[in-house]
Amino acid sequence: MTSPALDTASPYEPVAVERRYARPKATIHPDSSRGWLRRILPIVGAHRFLFFGSLALALVSMLLQVAIPAVIRDAIDTALSDRTAALGGFVAWVLVLGIGRAVLTFVYRYGLYRMAFEIDTDLRVILYEHLSRLSFSFFDRTQSGQVISRANSDIRSVQMFLVFAPLISMTTVMFVAALVFMLSIHVWLTVVAVLPLPGVYLLGKRLREDVFPLSWIVQSRLAEVAELVDENINGVRVVRSFATERHQIETLAKAATRLRWAGVRTMETRARYNPFIENLPRVGTLGVLVYGGWLVIEGQITEGTLFAFATYVLLLQAPFRTLGLFLMFGQRARASAARIYEVLDEQPEVVDRPDAVDLAEVEGRIVFDDVSFRYAGTDPDPADTTGEDRSGLVLDGFTLRIEPGETVALVGRTGSGKSTVARLLARFYDVTGGAITIDGHDVRDVTQASLRHAVGMVADDPFLFSTTLAANIAYARPDADRADVIAAATAAQAHEFIAALPDGYDEVVGERGYTLSGGQRQRVALARALLADPRILVLDDATSAIDVHVEELIHRALKEQLTDRTTIVIAQRLSTIALADRVALIERGRVVATGTHRELLATESRYAEILANLTDESDADDVTEAGDGWAEPTPIPGGGGA
Numbered sequence: 001m002t003s004p005a006l007d008t009a010s011p012y013e014p015v016a017v018e019r020r021y022a023r024p025k026a027t028i029h030p031d032s033s034r035g036w037l038r039r040i041l042p043i044v045g046a047h048r049f050l051f052f053g054s055l056a057l058a059l060v061s062m063l064l065q066v067a068i069p070a071v072i073r074d075a076i077d078t079a080l081s082d083r084t085a086a087l088g089g090f091v092a093w094v095l096v097l098g099i100g101r102a103v104l105t106f107v108y109r110y111g112l113y114r115m116a117f118e119i120d121t122d123l124r125v126i127l128y129e130h131l132s133r134l135s136f137s138f139f140d141r142t143q144s145g146q147v148i149s150r151a152n153s154d155i156r157s158v159q160m161f162l163v164f165a166p167l168i169s170m171t172t173v174m175f176v177a178a179l180v181f182m183l184s185i186h187v188w189l190t191v192v193a194v195l196p197l198p199g200v201y202l203l204g205k206r207l208r209e210d211v212f213p214l215s216w217i218v219q220s221r222l223a224e225v226a227e228l229v230d231e232n233i234n235g236v237r238v239v240r241s242f243a244t245e246r247h248q249i250e251t252l253a254k255a256a257t258r259l260r261w262a263g264v265r266t267m268e269t270r271a272r273y274n275p276f277i278e279n280l281p282r283v284g285t286l287g288v289l290v291y292g293g294w295l296v297i298e299g300q301i302t303e304g305t306l307f308a309f310a311t312y313v314l315l316l317q318a319p320f321r322t323l324g325l326f327l328m329f330g331q332r333a334r335a336s337a338a339r340i341y342e343v344l345d346e347q348p349e350v351v352d353r354p355d356a357v358d359l360a361e362v363e364g365r366i367v368f369d370d371v372s373f374r375y376a377g378t379d380p381d382p383a384d385t386t387g388e389d390r391s392g393l394v395l396d397g398f399t400l401r402i403e404p405g406e407t408v409a410l411v412g413r414t415g416s417g418k419s420t421v422a423r424l425l426a427r428f429y430d431v432t433g434g435a436i437t438i439d440g441h442d443v444r445d446v447t448q449a450s451l452r453h454a455v456g457m458v459a460d461d462p463f464l465f466s467t468t469l470a471a472n473i474a475y476a477r478p479d480a481d482r483a484d485v486i487a488a489a490t491a492a493q494a495h496e497f498i499a500a501l502p503d504g505y506d507e508v509v510g511e512r513g514y515t516l517s518g519g520q521r522q523r524v525a526l527a528r529a530l531l532a533d534p535r536i537l538v539l540d541d542a543t544s545a546i547d548v549h550v551e552e553l554i555h556r557a558l559k560e561q562l563t564d565r566t567t568i569v570i571a572q573r574l575s576t577i578a579l580a581d582r583v584a585l586i587e588r589g590r591v592v593a594t595g596t597h598r599e600l601l602a603t604e605s606r607y608a609e610i611l612a613n614l615t616d617e618s619d620a621d622d623v624t625e626a627g628d629g630w631a632e633p634t635p636i637p638g639g640g641g642a
């Protein structure tokens with residue numbers, strides 16, 4: 001399950017990071033028909049020294065625990081039969097056994113928990129590395145935030161089980177040792193001692209059956225409250241702008257009340273069972289004392305033996321108390337493991353071919369040859385066996401040739417497939433039919449790292465990290481010096497506003513860059529792409545929130561900076577479109593006309609029509625703030641700009 005791309009840094013990976021974390025030595029067994037424990041065995045196996053070492057120590061420690069009452073029994077009997085006997089030897093023995101047990105307990109617990117946390121780290125690394133390889137189609141249909149937060153509790157429950165399972169099996173060994181010891185002394189007294197044990201087990205089982213569903217309810221209501229709080233904080237701008245705080249608080253209070261009910265019910269149930277669960281073992285002790293006391297009087301057993309039995313009664317309870325817990329942990333861990341495996345069994349759809357070569361020395365000739373594409377989840381009609389079903393195709397017969405150094409604008413209505421074209425070029429998805437080539441190389445034949453090194457993409461709502469502006473701009477080249485960062489920012493017309501900030505390039509942007517305006521964010525994202533210096537640049541509505549005059553400066557700077565860069569601009573605004581050498585008009589996933597802006601305007605009635613519509617459709621839902629407080633200019637349909 002390891003990808004070579006993550007093991008050896010390719011020269012096309014912008015950040016050749018030295019691995020600082022310990023790579024897990026093993027991963028889960030790939031055969032999904034195996035049981036969950038058998039699948040996780042390789043990971044546990046990688047820590048077998050800790051695992052078996054701790055178990056051996058735990059075993060010894062528990063046997064010592066069984067031995068201590070036996071020594072005390074001998075001490076009592078010796079003291080009673082010979083009232084002047086020296087007991088120092090017994091005391092020394094008990095001390096040695098007790099200290100030995102204490103030390104062993106410390107070491108084996110340390111070992112087991114250490115193993116558990118190492119496995120925890122392993123699982124996290126495995127899961128995260130796997131997520132980082134999964135294709136966009138996975139993230140389209142999965143809420144990745146949920147995957148991560150669920151993984152936290154899932155990994156924890158698997159980890160808990162891996163600690164408790166061996167411990168509980170060890171208490172069973174202790175149980176058997178104590179039982180054998182007791183049986184060898186007095187069979188009937190042993191029977192009296194174990195009599196209440198099934199009761200202990202049954203009571204515990206009943207309690208769990210009552211509490212377990214309640215604890216699930218508590219869990220899910222906790223999650224509900226957490227989600228509401230999270231949403232309110234992340235969506236604080238929407239909440240405030242509609243003045244719906246009171247409504248949100250109402251909702252939250254209701255959720256909190258539901259949580260309270262479940263919490264109180266859980267405690268009430270526990271409180272009902274606890275007196276019985278705590279006192280039932282004492283019934284065993286009582287039985288042993290009554291029957292055993294009689295046996296002592298009859299002279300059948302010694303006083304010391306009676307003491308030892310009374311102690312063992314309590315030791316015997318341990319496995320009975322924990323057995324049910326063990327079963328419960330087992331069930332929980334199995335469900336958790338299933339969810340973890342579900343993600344790990346997900347195969348990336350876009351992968352490098354084994355014989356993939358690096359896309360080197362890119363000239364920038366792009367050819368879309370009869371490309372068709374359908375997003376996963378919009379599968380064709382299963383009744384159609386001819387493979388000719390065209391329903392759900394976002395691109396259908398998309399053909400376009402772009403020469404090196406050319407700037408081509410893609411123009412079309414919202415939903416006509418423009419962004420999809422950009423995503424396919426960077427191979428975020430694989431085409432359903434046809435082919436995309438760069439300099440004659442099919443994008444599926446080259447390594448993804450080299451392809452994405454060559455193709456730079458800027459989207460309309462760019463994501464910035466909560467770090468300094470300099471670090472955001474140098475994201476793809478952390479080793480870039482300040483002069484390069486400033487040059488890129490200047491080309492993207494971002495230098496001026498950054499320099500005016502109190503901390504300049506060292507200003508830390510807020511979460512997702514929300515302390516900047518939409519237009520400022522776009523310019524920082526553009527600078528980030530320019531610093532990476534891709535041979536092919538795709539601007540997907542990347543300047544939609546930037547003022548027209550500034551945008552023109554940007555395009556001029558782009559032209560100066562690198563004349564032979566191939567550029568695809570997806571634009572809604574006439575001013576942007578006019579900057580392109582050529583325009584491709586897209587309708588329903590195919591190119592219906594190409595030509596210069598003037599040519600199309602003169603010959604294509606559809607072009608003028610779409611341009612007129614763009615004014616209304618134009619990014620109303622994409623842009624949250626207008627650029628920089630400048631008035632957003634309205635494009636004039638069909639008018640100048642060229």
Ligand SMILES: Nc1ncnc2c1ncn2[C@@H]1O[C@H](COP(=O)(O)OP(=O)(O)O)[C@@H](O)[C@H]1O
Nearest residue numbers: 140375394412413414415416417418419420421
């Ligand atoms: N990740 C996705 N999963 C499924 N369908 C998608 C996805 N992204 C876009 N689509 C659909 O594909 C079509 C084209 O979308 P898109 O390429 O974004 O259009 P444009 O950029 O021209 O507005 C739309 O109908 C849209 O609903």
Ligand SMILES: [Mg+2]
Nearest residue numbers: 418419420540
């Ligand atoms: Mg789009």
